[in-house]
Amino acid sequence: YYLLGDEKKIYDYMMQDQDPNDKLEAKFMKALLDDRNVVMAERCAKMMKENPDKIQVFAFGTLHFVGPVSVNKMLTEKGFKVTRLTAPE
Numbered sequence: 001y002y003l004l005g006d007e008k009k010i011y012d013y014m015m016q017d018q019d020p021n022d023k024l025e026a027k028f029m030k031a032l033l034d035d036r037n038v039v040m041a042e043r044c045a046k047m048m049k050e051n052p053d054k055i056q057v058f059a060f061g062t063l064h065f066v067g068p069v070s071v072n073k074m075l076t077e078k079g080f081k082v083t084r085l086t087a088p089e
Helices: 007-015 023-050 071-077
Strands: none
Touching: 023 071
């Protein structure tokens, strides 16, 4: 799914074993993923605002770039253009 660039399938695949009714698991995933995504998006936005004339490249684990609380989504909502880079074929 990663090589295809299918963000929904990546997220669904990674989350398929998560139990939404398990409060401890939900708390863990929120801290591991969602809360960290907020911090990363804020740091990226700050760096880009401080250096508007530079192209920025950020690399995180795949799951941080997909899903409802993704770094991509938050940066896009802040008005930034997010482009996924791929390796040459």
